[in-house]
Amino acid sequence: MISVVLLGAGNVATHLYKVFHNSDAITVTQWYNRHVDKISTYKNEVSVTDSLIELVEADLYVMAVSDDAIATVSEALPFQDRLVVHTSGTASLYDLDAKHRRGVFYPLQTFTKDATIDFSAIPLCIEALKKADYKLLKTLAHAIGSQDYKVSTEQRKRLHIAAVFANNFTNQMYRIAHEITEANQIEFDVLKPLILETAKKIQNMSPYMAQTGPATRGDKQTIKKHLNLIENPQHKAIYKLLTESITETHGRKKL
The missing domain is CATH 1.10.1040.20 (ProC-like, C-terminal domain)
Known part of the structure; x- marks a missing residue:
């Protein structure tokens, strides 16, 4: 079972939460957003918080935030040497703070919050600095039924x-x-x-x-x-x- 902490509450974050939550191989242990009211409707399913200090330990931290916020939020995370990935199509792997094990988990699709999304038809572009982290991201992609593709930052x-x-x-x-x-x-x-x-x-x-x-x-x-x-x-x-x-x-x- 892969434990995930999700950060963000936009279109991508919402769809990722739903598909993670419905997977037998993934558990969303916590969902963070700076405005907790945006995710409060899910509080009966998952622990929600608006405090980075309260983040629990997990196998993976998925940052589905705006590109401009990636560097700031990753720097503010109160831990180091844990796998932190972003979901951006344009941000560099190195926009994530160097204190983390860094990666990218980019679903190549258009996301609208209320639209139904079939992740089995979505390519997952993944990147990581360490082989073990890359393997974990591949496993995560397969757990939601997606085909994974190894794509570098410049290719992405x-x-x-x-x-x-x-x-x-x-x-x-x-x-x-x-x-x-x-x-x-x-x-x-x-x-x-x-x-x-x-x-x-x-x-x-x-x-x-x-x-x-x-x-x-x-x-x-x-x-x-x-x-x-x-x-x-x-x-x-x-x-x-x-x-x-x-x-x-x-x-x-x-x-």
């Missing part, structure tokens, strides 16, 4: 950038599409099969091969008509930029 930083493009920027495109459909009294649901098919295609082919649309075809007239219809200047600029990127990628002359 680039991976996080890729994730921003694949998720955050894509979701912003959905938001713009939603705005356009609503402004024209069209149900956004009409686009959902297209969104799902786009995601489905890249499971079996490269994004390059899956690309379709007027920019890929070099359809200048359609692009011109679209630009004339787009009223929002920011949307028009995004359309032009992405069109240019696609045409360059697919070897088309500048449209």
